[in-house]
Amino acid sequence: YQQATANLVSAKANLVKAQKDIDRYNMLLKNDAVARQTVDQAAAAYQTAQSQVAVAQAGVASAATDLSYATIRAPFTGRIGISQVKLGAQVTPGTTLLNTISADSPMGVDVVINEQDINRFYKLQKTTNDTTFRLQLPDGSVYNQPGKIYAIDRGVSDQTGTIKVRVQFPNPTDQLRDGMSCVLHVLNNDSGDRIQIPYKSITEQMGEFFVFIAKDTIAEQRKVKLGPRVQSNVVIMSGIEPGEQVITEGFQRLRDKGRITLGAPGAAGQGGAGGKQGAQGK
Structure with missing residues (x-):
């Protein structure tokens, strides 16, 4: 990348020199102090210098792209786990898992519901309030942030007759962690004596x-x-x-x-x- 940048600087310097030459020869041409052929050659040299600058700029862009592949950037802000490979280990693109990153906030809670409850959850998706979904943590405490339905899976499993629902919770204090087991409490709008x-x-x-x-x-x-x-x-x-x-x-x-x-x-x-x-x- 540094070499490509240096080539660009050199090409720009040659372009400046070619620009000065063509300006000088045009001034002399007005006084018939230089041959027309010399002016034409200076104009051609100027155009060549312009092309060399364009080539050098493309080389810098290509080198920058190659350099970006040497740095792994996460697509979102989150928490990264323990590395799965050590320094110097041989890896293969697309097959070697280097690490796993998970989003901090919001966090999704996946639950599986019976197909008979699908319509109920579709209604909850439209009319959710702060008390509809409550999360009980593994230590028995109740999470103090409200949840809402983020997505309902596209179809019902023909083997279990169930469908997956993802409920989203804010996680401002990093209290929720990826893979945690919790109990989801859902408000029953038809509660009462039944x-x-x-x-x-x-x-x-x-x-x-x-x-x-x-x-x-x-x-x-x-x-x-x-x-x-x-x-x-x-x-x-x-x-x-x-x-x-x-x-x-x-x-x-x-x-x-x-x-x-x-x-x-x-x-x-x-x-x-x-x-x-x-x-x-x-």
Whole structure:
């Protein structure tokens, strides 16, 4: 690079000399004190000097580009880890990992949600407030910065029926670190007294969800609207009233208005639907 810079300085000096020569010969030509051929030669030398300056400038730009490859610059401000190679080690472009850098702020928290909650998170993406997302750190403390949905993945996994959501949190004090495991608390806009039933009692038909309600010895099929999962239970948003008995066992071949034999959960008879469980408000 320094050699290319020196060549440019030399070319510019030659250009200055050529400029003075052509000016001097033009003055002499007005007084017929110099041959026309000498003036033409001076003009050609001046143009040659101009071309040499352009070539030298291109050489400096090329050398600067080559020199930039010797310095690795991060595409963003962040924290760099421990180097994966030592000084003098042989590396191959595109295959050798030298180091990893992670952004400090904001930080993204990736969570996986059930496909039934997709619409809920799309709504949260549009109406997020400072209390919608709260992060619980590994030491049990609650992170004091609010989060917001940064992105929802393009599609649902056909193997797990889940989709990834990235929630973004400010990190002004570097309290969050890359790879940290945390618990994300999401505000439930439909919170309040709700009914929970065992998820195993739900049947799905053409994208709709149903349960069987015990009416004495008759099973009534009821369409329900599901809320979020709570471990092995599911919240029922509508379709069941508190105190109604939900059939939880032996309903696989049961039809609406079919006769049933009631019993304790887990003790289903062979001739009909068995276990039942009361719907409880939560």
